Amino acid sequence: MPDKQQTLVLLKPDALQRDLLGEIIRRFEMKGLKIVGLKFVRLTEALLEEHYAHLADKPFFASLKQFMMQTPVVGLVLEGYDAVAEIRKVVGSTNPRAADAGTIRADFSMNMPSNLIHASDSPESAETEIKRFFKDDELFSYEKITDRYIFGEGV
Numbered sequence: 001m002p003d004k005q006q007t008l009v010l011l012k013p014d015a016l017q018r019d020l021l022g023e024i025i026r027r028f029e030m031k032g033l034k035i036v037g038l039k040f041v042r043l044t045e046a047l048l049e050e051h052y053a054h055l056a057d058k059p060f061f062a063s064l065k066q067f068m069m070q071t072p073v074v075g076l077v078l079e080g081y082d083a084v085a086e087i088r089k090v091v092g093s094t095n096p097r098a099a100d101a102g103t104i105r106a107d108f109s110m111n112m113p114s115n116l117i118h119a120s121d122s123p124e125s126a127e128t129e130i131k132r133f134f135k136d137d138e139l140f141s142y143e144k145i146t147d148r149y150i151f152g153e154g155v
């Protein structure tokens with residue numbers, strides 16, 4: 001059996017401003033990823049400095065932080081087999097113009113930092129990032145009627 005994982009996604013201010021929240025969430029749902037956490041988050045500079053610490057010395061760091069604080073972001077925790085890698089595949093590469101057609105970033109965006117979505121890049125960072133944005137009681141475990149078709153158990 002493949003590894004069932006959870007991963008963190010943030011829908012960035014451009015997704016909210018461009019009315020793409022529903023379309024992006026729909027794509028995750030259609031892929032068969034289960035939403036186990038969902039809320040608005042108001043990002044702060046301190047939170048962004050932790051979340052984007054790997055970019056602290058980049059020339060675009062200040063403008064990236066400003067961009068991410070323009071509106072609330074939507075935080076999602078999604079669950080599924082190999083969810084971390086599968087979501088990165090659906091989201092597409094960081095630069096939307098280098099992303100493969102059919103990915104969300106390629107289909108709906110043109111430039112950075114406004115590439116619509118953050119998604120954890122490894123199982124280790126997913127664990128840290130879920131804890132960074134969600135409390136235990138904000139994560140839900142539930143069965144859906146489609147689980148056995150999506151996850152292929154006992155169909």
Ligand code: UDP
Nearest residue numbers: 060064093094112113114115117118119121
């Ligand atoms: N970013 C940017 N310019 C760059 C590289 C990254 O503005 O040259 C922004 C972009 O919004 C990206 C975020 O910084 O999504 C985080 O960068 P990372 O390399 O972690 O890419 P991601 O994991 O989001 O694909």
Ligand code: MG
Nearest residue numbers: 118119120121
């Ligand atoms: Mg990243």
